């Protein structure tokens with residue numbers, strides 16, 4: 001694997017614009033399609049879901065991503081972006097096809113690749129010229145090689161389909177920004193011509209990491225597993241901080257200030273969620289299992305995350321005495337602030353746990369659409385708080401950070417605030433009469449008083465027995 005720094009020799013300043021087909025108009029596909037059109041390519045984006053397609057065809061955008069609606073409408077207006085419901089008309093002379101369909105987890109931890117295989121078959125059957133298929137979906141190593149065999153079986157005689165891996169690393173809520181200014185672009189392909197074609201699709205100054213296909217596929221799994229390990233490590237430190245009565249945010253800032261560590265993802269909270277981290281950690285573990293290469297670190301991150309997720313409900317129960325019949329307002333249903341995506345979100349998981357033990361739950365989220373069966377949905381945070389015995393904040397949305405504690409106290413029945421996101425101002429909420437619980441903020445519940453030899457020695461000072 002080699003890293004090529006952006007240089008005029010490695011990545012041409014103005015690579016040729018291409019005719020591109022993007023299959024799947026979700027967070028990854030729609031972002032890629034709109035950004036590639038913005039970069040000058042002619043893009044046809046295929047979306048199988050009729051309701052998503054209907055929104056796109058009327059100039060709307062079915063997901064929340066800052067800057068995406070503007071790029072989509074510019075692309076449509078400039079004639080560089082269009083949408084199709086099926087692959088065959090979607091190919092429309094394309095020389096490269098990006099596969100961006102979902103690869104959701106199965107109970108075994110392995111991803112379900114059936115949508116991807118279906119999409120590749122559709123492309124192969126409809127191909128009328130040689131094509132390069134680029135897998136942007138997250139897939140286990142070996143998938144691109146397998147897809148190439150599937151394509152060879154399905155393609156018309158004389159048509160050659162080569163499959164490359166170029167996993168996507170965008171963050172939801174910053175998808176456009178990340179696509180247009182990536183930390184790196186990873187391209188896995190066996191031949192130079194394909195690498196050049198795929199790398200040339202991206203913004204010209206992008207640093208390119210070139211590898212073989214298995215390596216490229218593994219980069220994505222390994223990167224997400226590493227991020228999950230960081231989150232779980234932060235929660236492990238937070239647990240120690242609760243027991244010690246010290247502040248995890250400060251401790252972790254001290255840890256992350258070391259450039260070898262970095263501050264990102266070192267934030268205590270209710271566990272990681274979303275459509276990627278839990279799925280990709282499970283996929284990484286399943287991969288290790290199938291290869292006979294154990295992955296105990298990833299398993300520990302997963303276990304720690306489960307503790308973080310259930311820990312909020314457990315500690316809330318301690319704070320309230322019992323959860324049955326208690327009214328709890330859960331603020332934050334998306335998996336993080338700034339997105340509408342509720343897939344595998346800690347907030348939703350919490351609602352399920354609370355309702356499972358008989359609590360009455362009201363919910364609010366600034367961006368996420370209502371989720372069927374997940375509590376009583378309020379249209380404002382203030383409305384969710386009315387009559388609640390406790391409020392739990394699960395994401396660091398700005399709106400939650402600026403909640404007025406006096407207003408909250410006036411409408412709530414109880415005075416318990418559980419700040420799992422670390423955004424509430426402890427002093428003003430306490431002044432408004434709340435007992436504020438958090439993660440790694442020095443637990444008011446007090447897990448255990450510290451009985452730790454060095455502190456004992458310090459406390460007894462000169463009375464430490466000699467010898």
Ligand SMILES: NC(=O)c1ccc[n+]([C@@H]2O[C@H](COP(=O)([O-])OP(=O)(O)OC[C@H]3O[C@@H](n4cnc5c(N)ncnc54)[C@H](O)[C@@H]3O)[C@@H](O)[C@H]2O)c1
Pocket residue numbers: 023024025026027028029046047048049052087100101102103115118119122136137138139168169170171172275276
């Ligand atoms: N969401 C992220 O932040 C993110 C980031 C990096 C990588 N990924 C990976 O990218 C992949 C896609 O993720 P996503 O979040 O965009 O998924 P998504 O579910 O939001 O979008 C997938 C879209 O593909 C469409 N689709 C499925 N089969 C199709 C077909 N045959 N023809 C046309 N459309 C089809 C679906 O209707 C859906 O709209 C996954 O493998 C995911 O792990 C996601």
